Amino acid sequence: MALSQTRSLSQTTSKSGSFLSRSQERWGYFFLSPWIIGFLVFTLIPILGTLYFSLTNYSPVTPDETKFLGFGNYKTMLTDAKVAKSLVVTIKYAALSIPVSFIVGLGLAVLVNAKNLAGKNFFRTMFYMPAMIPVVAGALVWAGVMNTQTGWMNQMLETAGVQGPDWLNDPGWIYAALVFIGLWGLGNLMLTLLAGMQGVPTELYEAATIDGANGWQKFMKITLPMISPVIFYNMTLMLIGAFKYFDLAYVLKNGTGGPADSTLFYNLNLYKNAFTYNLMGYGSALAWVLFLIVLALTLVLFRTANMWVYYGGEGRN
Amino acid sequence: MMTAPLLNSRQRDLVNKILVTGIATFVLLTFIAPLGYMFTTAIKSTKQMGDSGAPWYWPFSIKSVEYQGKALEIYQVPLPEGMRELAILKKTNAQTTFLDPQNLEAEPIVWEGNWRKLDPVYVSDAQWQNFKQAWDDLNFPLLFRNSVLLAGVGTFGDVLSAILVSYGFARFNFRGKNVLFMILIATIILPVQATLIPTYLVFAKIGWTNTLLPLIVPHFFANGYNVFLLRQYFMQIPRELDEAAMIDGANPLQVLFQVIIPQSIPAITAVSLFHFFFAWNDFFTPLVYLASSPELWPLSVGLQKFNALYGRLPNLIQTGALITLVLPVTIFFFAQRIFMQGIVFTGVEK
Numbered sequence: 001m002a003l004s005q006t007r008s009l010s011q012t013t014s015k016s017g018s019f020l021s022r023s024q025e026r027w028g029y030f031f032l033s034p035w036i037i038g039f040l041v042f043t044l045i046p047i048l049g050t051l052y053f054s055l056t057n058y059s060p061v062t063p064d065e066t067k068f069l070g071f072g073n074y075k076t077m078l079t080d081a082k083v084a085k086s087l088v089v090t091i092k093y094a095a096l097s098i099p100v101s102f103i104v105g106l107g108l109a110v111l112v113n114a115k116n117l118a119g120k121n122f123f124r125t126m127f128y129m130p131a132m133i134p135v136v137a138g139a140l141v142w143a144g145v146m147n148t149q150t151g152w153m154n155q156m157l158e159t160a161g162v163q164g165p166d167w168l169n170d171p172g173w174i175y176a177a178l179v180f181i182g183l184w185g186l187g188n189l190m191l192t193l194l195a196g197m198q199g200v201p202t203e204l205y206e207a208a209t210i211d212g213a214n215g216w217q218k219f220m221k222i223t224l225p226m227i228s229p230v231i232f233y234n235m236t237l238m239l240i241g242a243f244k245y246f247d248l249a250y251v252l253k254n255g256t257g258g259p260a261d262s263t264l265f266y267n268l269n270l271y272k273n274a275f276t277y278n279l280m281g282y283g284s285a286l287a288w289v290l291f292l293i294v295l296a297l298t299l300v301l302f303r304t305a306n307m308w309v310y311y312g313g314e315g316r317n
Numbered sequence: 318m319m320t321a322p323l324l325n326s327r328q329r330d331l332v333n334k335i336l337v338t339g340i341a342t343f344v345l346l347t348f349i350a351p352l353g354y355m356f357t358t359a360i361k362s363t364k365q366m367g368d369s370g371a372p373w374y375w376p377f378s379i380k381s382v383e384y385q386g387k388a389l390e391i392y393q394v395p396l397p398e399g400m401r402e403l404a405i406l407k408k409t410n411a412q413t414t415f416l417d418p419q420n421l422e423a424e425p426i427v428w429e430g431n432w433r434k435l436d437p438v439y440v441s442d443a444q445w446q447n448f449k450q451a452w453d454d455l456n457f458p459l460l461f462r463n464s465v466l467l468a469g470v471g472t473f474g475d476v477l478s479a480i481l482v483s484y485g486f487a488r489f490n491f492r493g494k495n496v497l498f499m500i501l502i503a504t505i506i507l508p509v510q511a512t513l514i515p516t517y518l519v520f521a522k523i524g525w526t527n528t529l530l531p532l533i534v535p536h537f538f539a540n541g542y543n544v545f546l547l548r549q550y551f552m553q554i555p556r557e558l559d560e561a562a563m564i565d566g567a568n569p570l571q572v573l574f575q576v577i578i579p580q581s582i583p584a585i586t587a588v589s590l591f592h593f594f595f596a597w598n599d600f601f602t603p604l605v606y607l608a609s610s611p612e613l614w615p616l617s618v619g620l621q622k623f624n625a626l627y628g629r630l631p632n633l634i635q636t637g638a639l640i641t642l643v644l645p646v647t648i649f650f651f652a653q654r655i656f657m658q659g660i661v662f663t664g665v666e667k
Contacts, residue, residue, distance in 0.1 A: 021490065024489050024490050024491065025489070025490070025491040025492065027485070027489050027569045028485050028489030028490065028491035028494070029485075029491055030485070031481045031482060031484050031485025031486075031489065031569075032481075032482055032485040032486070032497065034478040034481055034482055034537065034538050034539050035478070035482040035501065035538060035539040035544065036497075037538060038478075038535065038537075038538020038539060039500070039501075039504065039538075041538070042512065042516065042535050042538060043504055043507065043512055045515070046511075046512035046513075046514075046515040046516045047511055047512055049512075049514070049515025049516075049518075050511060050512065050513075050514055050515055052515075053514055053515060060518070060521070108344075111337075111340070111341055111344065112341070114337050114341075116330070116333040116334045116336070116337040116338070117334075117337050117338055117341055118334055118337075118338045119338070123341050123345060124657065125650070125653045125657070126345055126348075126349065127345065127348065128653070128656075128657060129349070129646060129649060129650075130348070130349065130352075132594065132645050132646055132649040132656075133642045133645065133646060134597065134598045134616065134617055134620075134641060134642055134645060135598055135600060135617070136598075136600055136616075136617045136618075136620045136621050136624075136638075136641070137620060137637075137638040137639075137641045137642040138638075138642075140620065140624055140634050140635070140637070140638045141351045141352065141354070141355045141635065141638050142351055143624075143634075144351075144354060144355065144358055144631055144634065144635055145350075145351045145354045147631060149367075150358070150366050150367075150631060151354070152350065152351075152353075152354045152373065155373060183348070184351075187660075188660050191657055191660050192660065240506055243508065244508050244510075246600075246601055247600045247601065250600075250604075250621070251600070251621050251624070254621075254624075254625045267508075267510060270510055271510075271605075274513070274514055275605060275608075280514050280518070283514055284514050284515075286510075287508075287510045287511050287513065287514060288511070290508055290510055290511065291507070291508065291510075291511035294506060294507070294508055294511075298503060298506045301506075
């Protein structure tokens with residue numbers, strides 16, 4: 001048992017006898033019990049349940065006709081045009097929103113970290129604030145701003161002599177609209193990047209100054225590489241976020257997935273199959289595939305964890 | 318001949334400061350401009366929204382004057398003696414008859430020209446009664462009560478259970494601890510959809526759908542995110558404090574309540590706030606579980622349904638959005654330090 005004892009064990013307890021370690025163990029499990037029970041009841045068993053349902057054609061409307069399909073649902077997915085469309089939508093959104101969010105987030109972090117900025121805390125708070133606005137309210141505010149008749153966005157473009165697009169009803173512009181709306185949630189990204197920047201040892205900049213580097217060179221050659229773990233961590237989270245994307249697409253288009261299925265995100269398609277069409281067997285197959293995708297992305301995150309765990313320990317201030 | 322530098326270094330710093338702060342102010346105003354739109358639209362009438370001639374930044378109506386039971390609109394009319402503000406009595410494309418709003422009984426003034434070419438006189442005319450209407454139409458007090466109940470009880474359950482579990486991870490040793498911790502961290506990223514359908518079916522079977530129970534009970538079993546945060550904090554508390562209490566005869570539960578919790582109030586506050594807002598903003602789970610019980614909807618779902626219903630009244634939708642975001646944003650401003658430190662803590666340390 002001593003073998004399984006972890007490094008965080010303090011000196012005093014590791015010296016004590018088997019009675020104490022057994023009581024340690026009992027107390028440990030006692031305190032963990034809420035989570036262990038919750039994990040079994042609300043996570044592990046349901047995940048296995050999802051796997052089981054995914055092998056059937058279960059529908060709550062016709063439970064008596066439930067049949068075991070084997071991998072039938074998974075085969076259907078391969079030829080289901082909606083699934084293909086939903087994957088395209090999800091990946092297209094991720095490909096567009098991740099770089100834009102990242103560049104804007106980094107820009108904001110640089111701005112609120114600027115030596116010459118007066119009222120730094122005020123600006124940090126204000127740039128973070130929209131992230132606290134409930135998603136539904138935020139979506140409706142943006143839908144108003146992007147209204148072709150009464151919204152400020154197109155009125156502004158008109159003063160500049162440009163005919164604004166129909167942001168929310170044009171399949172070509174809806175992604176731009178979603179990316180814009182997504183910018184309001186950048187607070188977390190900005191703050192983590194900011195903390196990363198503040199953790200870069202100042203000696204590096206001093207040395208670079210002596211070598212005659214300018215501000216841009218210092219940013220590209222010191223700041224960016226030093227905060228790359230934070231960047232990578234956030235990008236992975238954003239990619240996972242695209243596969244969890246639901247609320248905004250649902251609120252903006254009332255769950256239709258329109259225009260022309262251009263907001264039919266993977267999760268929205270799953271929701272419609274399971275809860276609108278009551279195809280819970282098929283929905284479970286979609287959910288299980290989603291689980292595998294997110295698991296794969298998470299493993300990438302974990303496999304590279306030593307990069308940013310090391311950084312987190314060293315760069316704190 | 319002296320060639321003194323244009324600015325000394327102190328002045329240069331000042332110029333830089335003004336420049337950078339100016340840029341930041343501009344970016345910030347652009348960033349939060351939609352909130353300005355929301356506010357002015359929230360207090361406009363449908364008619365004001367349709368008037369493209371009016372200034373955009375505030376609700377304005379065309380000034381009018383009461384004459385023989387009718388409201389006459391006032392326009393700026395270029396007369397030989399200069400610009401005058403006159404009320405339109407009769408309009409045709411060729412000529413318009415005006416009255417002097419100051420002296421309605423005086424002889425009408427006839428102006429040759431199309432009245433459509435004239436500029437109306439605008440007066441500020443905010444529709445504060447929109448708040449009352451949105452409040453009633455949304456059934457705000459009910460939605461608000463549901464949100465407070467869901468988020469409040471959920472937060473209580475989650476923080477309480479997270480404290481117990483974090484204490485277990487932070488202070489005790491047992492077989493499989495590291496593996497369990499890895500699993501716990503992995504659950505943070507797990508999409509709800511992975512467990513949703515069987516959970517939904519079980520809740521439906523035991524009659525819990527269309528009650529608040531599926532949205533509250535699971536919160537009493539701790540979630541990975543909160544446990545992760547609290548465990549980090551608990552581990553920083555010196556063990557000597559625990560040991561001193563144990564020498565005085567305290568058992569681990571007493572140590573938790575007498576030593577660990579009093580030492581961790583900032584972290585517990587942060588976790589409570591995070592969880593409260595997470596539950597407050599949750600849209601997907603109530604949408605699934607409360608689909609046919611409008612009387613149980615929280616604000617998130619209620620506002621979305623309101624939008625679906627009142628799509629033709631964009632001003633009231635902004636009013637609804639405004640009254641929905643006031644509370645979270647206000648709390649954020651009061652507790653911003655706790656929030657922002659907590660985010661940095663999880664984002665960088667994890």
